[in-house]
Amino acid sequence: MAVVVGSVREGRFGPVVASWVAEQAREHDGFEVEVVDLADVELPVELPADSPKFAGDSYPRPAGMAPLTDALESADAFVLVTPEYNHSYPASLKAAIDWHFTQWTAKPVAFVSYGGASGGRHAVLHLENVLTELHALSVRDRLAFPNYWAEWQDGRPLDPGTAGYAKTMLDQLHWWAGALRSAREAVPFPA
Secondary structure: OEEEEOOOOOOOOHHHHHHHHHHHHHHHOOOOOEEEEHHHOOOOOOOOOOOHHHHHHHOOOOHHHHHHHHHHHHOOOEEEEEEOEOOEOOHHHHHHHHOOOOOOOOOEEEEEEEEOOOOOHHHHHHHHHHHHHOOOEEOOOOEEEEOHHHHEEOOEEOOOOHHHHHHHHHHHHHHHHHHHHHHHHHOOOOO
């Protein structure tokens, strides 16, 4: 599983959330977990003329993007950790998605969002639309942290029930990851 930290903003809270989610996933014992921080990846917003869908392995990605591409390619599941900026998700996450295509195809995605009153739910709604276009599958259960600055302490959510919600999300992600991996191995996904 790749846990992707979607924000690159200075002073961001995403790494705190991603670290906790990765810990929950490791305790779940159904995943090998890799945290991918988009702040560590070269993510230009100017894209090549051809779509990565059609260019395949010959798509001209910057060398500094290789760790992200490798992580997305090898993962059977994703957790996208995103803030909500202006009722949507950050441009860094959009760039990471747009530089790839087949890496998302027929793989499950779970969402962990944070923000003000909505807890990042607007960002997740937009992400679902985009990832559906790439043939990724969104799991139903997800985590949202409204007013996160008041609901976390020492790198952990204050609500003791949150770990249970995370387990439910990870159970679904694990099931879909296995089912879709088997399906991809049995029959190539129709493009």
